[in-house]
Every structure is written in C-alpha cells, then in structure tokens.
Amino acid sequence: MASTNFTLPSRAHDYELNSSSSSSVPETKISLELETNFRVMQSQGENNGVVRDETHSNNIGVFLTWKDLWVTVSNGTKGSRSILQGLTGYACPGELLAIMGPSGCGKSTLLDTLAGRLDSNTRQSGDILINGRRQALAYGTSAYVTQDDALITTLTVREAVYYSAQLQLPNSMSKSEKKETAEMTIREMGLQDAMNTRIGGWGSKGLSGGQKRRVSICIEILTRPKLLFLDEPTSGLDSAASYYVMSRIARQRAGKTIIASIHQPSAEVFGLFQSVCLLSSGKTIYFGPANAANEFFSANGFPCPTLQNPSDHFLKTINKDFDEDIEEGSAGKKSTEEVIGILVKSYKSSHCYQEVQRQVAEICSKEGEALEKNRNHANFITQCCVLTIRSSINMFRDLGYYWLRLVVYSVLALGLGTIYYNIGSNYGSIQARGSMLMFVASFLTFMAIGGFPSFVEEMKVFQRERLNGHYDTGAFVIGNILSALPYLVLVSLIPGAIAFYLTGLQEGVGIGEGVERFFYFSTVLFVCMMLVESLMMIVASIVPNFLMGIIAGAGIQGLMILGGGFFRLPNDLPHPFWKYPMYYIAFHRYAYQGLFKNEFEGRTFPNIPGGRPRVITGESILRETWQVEMEYSKWVDIAILFGMVVVYRLIFLMIVKAGEKVKPVVRALMSVQQKQARQIMAANPTTETNSAGNSPLYEINK
Ligand SMILES: Nc1ncnc2c1ncn2[C@@H]1O[C@H](COP(=O)(O)OP(=O)(O)OP(=O)(O)O)[C@@H](O)[C@H]1O
Numbered sequence: 001m002a003s004t005n006f007t008l009p010s011r012a013h014d015y016e017l018n019s020s021s022s023s024s025v026p027e028t029k030i031s032l033e034l035e036t037n038f039r040v041m042q043s044q045g046e047n048n049g050v051v052r053d054e055t056h057s058n059n060i061g062v063f064l065t066w067k068d069l070w071v072t073v074s075n076g077t078k079g080s081r082s083i084l085q086g087l088t089g090y091a092c093p094g095e096l097l098a099i100m101g102p103s104g105c106g107k108s109t110l111l112d113t114l115a116g117r118l119d120s121n122t123r124q125s126g127d128i129l130i131n132g133r134r135q136a137l138a139y140g141t142s143a144y145v146t147q148d149d150a151l152i153t154t155l156t157v158r159e160a161v162y163y164s165a166q167l168q169l170p171n172s173m174s175k176s177e178k179k180e181t182a183e184m185t186i187r188e189m190g191l192q193d194a195m196n197t198r199i200g201g202w203g204s205k206g207l208s209g210g211q212k213r214r215v216s217i218c219i220e221i222l223t224r225p226k227l228l229f230l231d232e233p234t235s236g237l238d239s240a241a242s243y244y245v246m247s248r249i250a251r252q253r254a255g256k257t258i259i260a261s262i263h264q265p266s267a268e269v270f271g272l273f274q275s276v277c278l279l280s281s282g283k284t285i286y287f288g289p290a291n292a293a294n295e296f297f298s299a300n301g302f303p304c305p306t307l308q309n310p311s312d313h314f315l316k317t318i319n320k321d322f323d324e325d326i327e328e329g330s331a332g333k334k335s336t337e338e339v340i341g342i343l344v345k346s347y348k349s350s351h352c353y354q355e356v357q358r359q360v361a362e363i364c365s366k367e368g369e370a371l372e373k374n375r376n377h378a379n380f381i382t383q384c385c386v387l388t389i390r391s392s393i394n395m396f397r398d399l400g401y402y403w404l405r406l407v408v409y410s411v412l413a414l415g416l417g418t419i420y421y422n423i424g425s426n427y428g429s430i431q432a433r434g435s436m437l438m439f440v441a442s443f444l445t446f447m448a449i450g451g452f453p454s455f456v457e458e459m460k461v462f463q464r465e466r467l468n469g470h471y472d473t474g475a476f477v478i479g480n481i482l483s484a485l486p487y488l489v490l491v492s493l494i495p496g497a498i499a500f501y502l503t504g505l506q507e508g509v510g511i512g513e514g515v516e517r518f519f520y521f522s523t524v525l526f527v528c529m530m531l532v533e534s535l536m537m538i539v540a541s542i543v544p545n546f547l548m549g550i551i552a553g554a555g556i557q558g559l560m561i562l563g564g565g566f567f568r569l570p571n572d573l574p575h576p577f578w579k580y581p582m583y584y585i586a587f588h589r590y591a592y593q594g595l596f597k598n599e600f601e602g603r604t605f606p607n608i609p610g611g612r613p614r615v616i617t618g619e620s621i622l623r624e625t626w627q628v629e630m631e632y633s634k635w636v637d638i639a640i641l642f643g644m645v646v647v648y649r650l651i652f653l654m655i656v657k658a659g660e661k662v663k664p665v666v667r668a669l670m671s672v673q674q675k676q677a678r679q680i681m682a683a684n685p686t687t688e689t690n691s692a693g694n695s696p697l698y699e700i701n702k
Pocket residue numbers: 073083101102103104105106107108109110119121122263
C-alpha cells in the first residue's frame with residue numbers, strides 16, 4: 001500500500017465547555033484559540049533548544065492513536081474491574097505528551113497498553129493504531145523506560161551505558177564513536193560525577209534511586225528512538241533534576257513521539273509538555289494542549305489559585321483517595337467524586353473532546369508507513385561478543401553467581417572426601433561408591449540452583465532489553481553459555497578433584513586411566529551443572545518470580561532424581577510416568593549410568609565376606625546391582641548429556657520466541673472478543689451497570 005506523508009494535525013481546538021454538565025457551573029462558552037497557542041508553543045519550542053534530528057528530517061515520525069480503549073482485570077468471583085475506561089487520544093511527532101493523574105489512576109496501564117506490554121491477566125479492547133495502521137508494538141518497535149530499573153547492578157554507569165551503546169548502535173559506528181555517544185548521553189542526564197560508580201543492588205549500595213532512573217533513561221535514549229515511552233522518569237529526582245532531565249528529553253522531541261507518565265511536575269516541567277492527558281480512575285478528565293488545561297479547570301468552576309502550581313491543583317482536585325472536600329471554588333464545596341463526575345462529563349461534551357475525535361479520525365484515515373523494528377543495531381556476532389563480556393564481568397563481580405558456589409562445593413567435596421576417605425575396593429565399597437557418585441550427580445548438581453537469584457536479575461535485564469529490541473535472544477543464550485563456561489569449569493574441577501582424589505577413586509587403575517576417569521568424573525559434574533542452569537533458564541522464562549522459580553526448579557529436579565534409576569532400580573520403576581517417560585527424560589539417569597560405568601568398568605571386587613571365595617567384576621555389578629544399560633559406552637552417556645544441554649537451550653529460545661509471536665496474536669483475539677461483547681451491550685441499552693459501576697459486558701467476557 002502506498003504510504004502517505006502525514007502533516008501535523010492542525011491542533012485548532014475550540015473548547016466549548018458545556019455547562020449542562022453541572023447545574024452549579026455557569027453557562028460558559030470559551031473559545032480558547034488554541035491554534036494560536038499551539039503556534040506560539042511551537043515557536044517557543046524551536047527557540048527552546050529543541051534538537052532537530054537531521055537524520056530523520058525526511059522520515060515521517062510516529063503518529064500514535066488510541067480509540068475507545070478499555071482495560072479490565074478479573075476480580076475473581078467479584079467480576080471484573082475496569083482500569084481504563086474508553087480512553088481516546090493521540091500522540092504526534094515533535095510532541096511531549098504527559099499522562100498525569102493521581103496514583104493508581106491508570107497511567108502505567110495506559111503506557112503499557114499503548115506499548116503492547118499489558119500483563120496477561122488483563123483484557124484490552126479498543127483500537128491502537130500507529131500511523132493509521134494496526135501494528136503490534138513491543139520487541140524493538142519502541143523504547144520504553146519502565147518504572148522498575150532493571151539494570152546489571154555490578155556494572156558502573158559508564159560500563160552499563162557503553163555496553164548498551166555497543167549493542168544498540170550500528171556496526172558502522174566505530175567503538176570510539178559509541179563510547180563518545182554513551183558518555184555524552186550520561187552527561188546529558190547529569191551523571192558525569194557517577195560515571196565510575198557501580199549501579200548497586202540488594203547486596204551493595206551504589207547509585208541512588210533517582211540516579212538509577214537516569215541510567216535507565218540514558219540506555220533507552222541512546223538510539224534516539226522515534227517512539228519513546230517513559231513511565232515516571234522523574235520519580236526519585238529533586239525538582240531541579242526533574243527539570244533538567246525532562247528538558248533534555250524535551251529537547252530531543254523533534255521528529256520523535258514521546259509519551260511520559262508523570263506524578264507531580266513542577267510548573268517549569270509542566271511548561272515543557274505540549275499535550276496533557278489527565279486521568280482519574282481510568283477516565284479522561286482532560287486531553288489537550290497543556291497550556292489550555294488551566295482554562296478547562298477554571299471554566300468548570302475549579303480555577304487554579306494564584307501562585308499555585310497548576311499541576312498540583314489538577315491532581316489535588318481529582319484525587320479522591322483521601323476524599324476530602326474540595327477547598328475553595330466557585331462551585332462551592334463538593335466531594336471529589338462529584339468534582340470528577342463534573343469534569344468527566346464536561347470534557348465529554350466539550351469541543352475539546354470532539355477535536356480529539358476529529359484528530360484521531362484524521363490521522364487514522366491516512367495510512368502511513370509501518371513502524372520498523374530497530375534493525376540498525378550491532379550485528380549478531382558483535383552482540384554475542386558484547387553480551388559474553390558483559391555477562392562475564394557480572395559473574396566475576398557478583399559473589400553469589402559462582403564464587404559462593406565454588407566455596408560451598410569445595411566444602412561439600414571435602415565432606416564427601418572425608419566421609420568416603422580412601423574408599424578401598426572391598427565388597428562394602430560397591431554400595432559406598434554408588435552412593436558417593438549418586439550424591440555428586442544429584443545433590444551437588446542440584447545446588448547449581450543457588451545461582452538462580454543472580455540469574456533472575458540477569459533475566460530481568462534481558463527481558464527489558466529484549467522488549468526494547470536491543471539484541472537477539474540467540475545472542476543472549478550464546479553470551480550466557482560462553483560467559484559461564486570458565487566458572488563452571490572451575491567449579492567442576494576444584495571440588496571435583498577434592499572429592500575424587502580424597503575418596504581414592506583413582507586407586508586400582510593405572511595413572512593414565514585414573515586421569516581419564518577424573519576427567520570423565522568432572523566433565524559429568526560440569527555438564528550436569530550446565531543442565532541445571534539451562535533448566536532454570538526455562539523455568540525463569542515461564543515462572544514470574546525467583547521464589548516460585550526456585551520451588552518449581554527444585555520440584556522438577558526432585559522428580560528427575562527419583563525417576564533416574566538409583567532410588568528405585570530401573571527394572572523396578574513403575575511403568576506409567578516413572579519409567580515412561582521420566583526415566584528417559586531425567587538427565588540424572590545418564591549421569592548416574594555414565595559415572596557408574598566410569599567407576600566400575602575394569603574393576604574387580606571380592607565376593608560377600610563369608611561367602612564362596614571368588615571375585616565379582618565391575619561389569620556384572622553394573623548389570624546386576626545397578627541395572628545399568630551396557631549396550632553403549634560411558635561416552636555415549638556424556639554425549640547425551642551435552643545433547644540435552646543443547647535441547648534445553650533450544651527450548652528456552654523457543655519459549656521466548658513463541659511468547660513474542662503468540663502473545664500479540666492472543667491479545668488481538670481477546671481484544672476482538674471484548675469488542676464484540678461491547679457491541680452486544682450497546683445493542684441492548686436496557687442492561688444496567690453492576691454495583692461496582694462496571695458494565696455487565698465484563699461479566700460476559702469473564
Ligand atoms: N495486571 C494487573 N492486575 C490487577 N490490577 C492491576 C493490574 N495492572 C494494574 N492494576 C490496577 O490498576 C490500577 C492502576 O494501576 P497503574 O499502575 O496503571 O496506576 P498508576 O496511575 O500508574 O499508579 P502510580 O502512579 O502509583 O504508579 C491500580 O489499582 C492497579 O492495582
């Protein structure tokens with residue numbers, strides 16, 4: 001389809017505030033001459049140091065429209081609750097749109113809905129169009145600075161932004177240019193004094209909350225995205241810092257569409273906004289030019305007192321959480337609920353509302369270019385290298401990732417080595433060897449779960465970066481494998497050597513054979529730890545938090561250990577579930593059998609004491625005592641284990657990729673259902689709202 005160039009809509013809003021909305025508000029008809037205002041505002045913007053992005057001067061920007069947007073969440077047996085109620089609005093290039101309202105009014109939900117990031121427990125309906133096209137956002141189509149700062153806490157500010165620049169900026173830029181861009185952005189956000197400070201997390205204090213916020217912003221504005229969502233970018237900042245941060249964001253607005261939710265802007269910050277969307281309990285109180293909001297409130301009988309910050313006045317007027325009476329006002333004393341009712345009604349019957357509808361219709365009628373994913377970032381190889389280096393540094397500095405595990409494993413290996421010290425080769429050592437090897441393959445590897453909290457933190461960063469399209473999921477998987485390798489080798493070699501040699505497992509065979517057996521022993525430990533990490537990666541991509549992840553991961557491993565063929569020998573395993581499929585899919589089976597073959601093959605043991613004097617071969621012990629499958633060698637077992645690592649990583653990749661593809665489709669389908677239900681309700685106007693004030697259509701959708 002041919003693309004049409006957009007022109008900025010005229011923004012000539014004639015506000016006609018309908019007095020019929022409230023008997024106490026005098027009949028008023030206000031023509032605000034907003035076109036003039038807007039032109040003045042534009043020229044001010046140009047003189048305000050708005051940075052014109054020449055690289056995009058020929059590109060059209062992003063026109064985002066949303067129409068009749070509803071978002072509901074299920075309240076269990078109580079029905080559903082509407083978080084957003086029929087919102088309509090738009091955002092244009094060159095504009096900074098502020099979403100304002102009291103806490104809990106739905107600001108973040110609106111941003112999440114527009115950015116295609118709503119939680120799965122929510123239902124959404126309404127049209128969100130980008131340049132007049134229906135297009136799924138998220139995964140690289142826009143940048144989003146969320147309220148939670150998901151950052152790698154062990155990196156310094158300079159490192160965090162620089163690595164991000166290396167990932168996001170194209171290969172055509174040299175390393176020094178990327179470094180320069182990163183440092184310039186850090187300075188823009190006023191973080192020059194904290195450049196070499198580590199971000200810090202739960203274990204170590206680093207940056208303040210406000211500084212972390214600014215690092216998050218730095219990372220997302222590096223590429224100067226065409227569509228930028230900011231969820232409370234100024235939280236944790238003092239008023240001066242808020243102003244500087246917002247003014248620097250505002251300066252970049254040429255050719256960009258920026259939507260920011262904001263709590264309590266100062267008058268100066270408020271002056272930086274071109275448009276304002278004021279929400280209360282999910283309803284629009286006002287949508288239009290920022291500099292006309294004051295007149296809207298005055299016209300409805302709630303003028304801003306002299307010397308009061310207008311945004312404070314707006315929020316105070318519509319905050320019903322503390323349901324105090326509104327102070328002075330020409331409308332007399334009213335409850336906040338009533339005031340909100342008046343404003344919502346007045347807005348809906350105003351020309352301002354009609355103008356928004358007209359603008360939305362106008363933008364939607366011109367189908368423009370589809371929004372491209374950010375494909376201009378570093379190539380796959382660079383992504384793998386940068387992610388490997390970044391992750392290695394993180395693993396090195398985070399004591400909980402591998403170092404603590406190395407210490408705990410060494411202590412446990414010492415425990416194993418002393419409890420089975422010089423195990424010998426008498427008849428009793430058969431059972432002792434089996435138990436020792438089972439402990440290594442099951443419980444020692446099980447404890448790889450200990451690194452999960454650190455990994456979850458890394459996953460949070462991955463999810464943020466992935467949603468913002470910084471790199472490919474495959475690059476993350478490769479980076480994670482490569483960076484973990486040296487640490488896993490260390491953790492399997494040192495404790496492995498302690499346990500192996502103290503127990504004396506090398507005794508009774510030649511030196512070369514002993515070394516080979518140790519190599520096999522520690523390789524099994526290594527690959528099993530990789531498997532547990534891969535399993536936990538899958539768990540982390542499905543389960544929402546780390547506590548649930550640890551419980552789920554431990555549960556899965558518990559089942560695998562039980563079905564692995566040690567606690568109940570393979571021939572005795574109940575067929576449904578335990579033998580088929582658990583015995584075949586549990587990696588413990590291959591680890592046990594590989595280690596047993598490694599240990600018993602080529603050895604002989606004396607018969608039961610007191611019995612007929614004869615020797616038992618290791619092979620017969622393997623076959624009869626442990627019921628090991630002898631058709632293939634121990635090297636096949638280890639190859640299967642490595643194959644399982646590949647399969648587990650591929651499963652993780654598939655889950656992430658499928659989530660990216662399936663989620664938007666499911667959401668679109670649900671949105672259609674929701675729309676149909678509302679159409680049914682509209683066709684049947686006799687239906688009443690339920691006691692919670694929600695339309696029963698949500699009951700239908702439940
Ligand atoms: N996924 C969800 N499940 C249940 N309730 C939700 C969900 N998302 C949002 N809500 C509810 O919707 C309401 C609006 O939440 P939202 O986070 O959008 O508010 P907000 O205006 O951004 O608040 P704040 O300024 O305090 O961050 C809240 O009452 C919140 O509990």
